[in-house]
Amino acid sequence: MDRKRKVLLVTTLCFLIASLTVVGVFNYRIIDKEYDKLTITKLDEVAFIIEDQEQINGIINQINTSPRKYNPQNGFRYDHTNLFGALTFEKGTEKKVIHFVIPNGHVLTKYWEIEANFEFAKDPNVNGRKKVLSPSF
Numbered sequence: 001m002d003r004k005r006k007v008l009l010v011t012t013l014c015f016l017i018a019s020l021t022v023v024g025v026f027n028y029r030i031i032d033k034e035y036d037k038l039t040i041t042k043l044d045e046v047a048f049i050i051e052d053q054e055q056i057n058g059i060i061n062q063i064n065t066s067p068r069k070y071n072p073q074n075g076f077r078y079d080h081t082n083l084f085g086a087l088t089f090e091k092g093t094e095k096k097v098i099h100f101v102i103p104n105g106h107v108l109t110k111y112w113e114i115e116a117n118f119e120f121a122k123d124p125n126v127n128g129r130k131k132v133l134s135p136s137f
Contacts, residue, residue: 029064030109031096035089040120042085042102048120063098063107066116085121
């Protein structure tokens with residue numbers, strides 16, 4: 001009986017550790033610092049500059065809490081479409097750049113595709129400063 005109890009305890013402990021690891025990996029914060037400026041570029045043109053802390057925190061929260069898929073491919077997965085943009089978070093001299101895909105608004109990191117579905121990424125022609133022409137294919 002003592003051996004069965006040890007095996008059950010070890011099995012339960014391994015399952016618990018594996019479960020907590022999986023939950024932690026899929027729920028860790030992609031952006032864990034506060035930033036005071038966000039520059040959104042679409043098709044290599046500045047679309048929006050946001051300095052409102054509440055809006056920046058809302059975008060960071062959307063990135064951190066959206067569903068994500070593990071996608072460990074080398075290189076930028078959507079560079080063949082030429083329809084992507086960048087979110088540049090800044091605080092002083094520190095910068096963090098994250099890319100997103102137009103038109104689905106998904107955020108891309110090295111290992112994750114985050115289904116943030118940003119509205120500003122839906123149309124490449126919608127721009128805060130000026131109209132941007134779609135690239136011709």
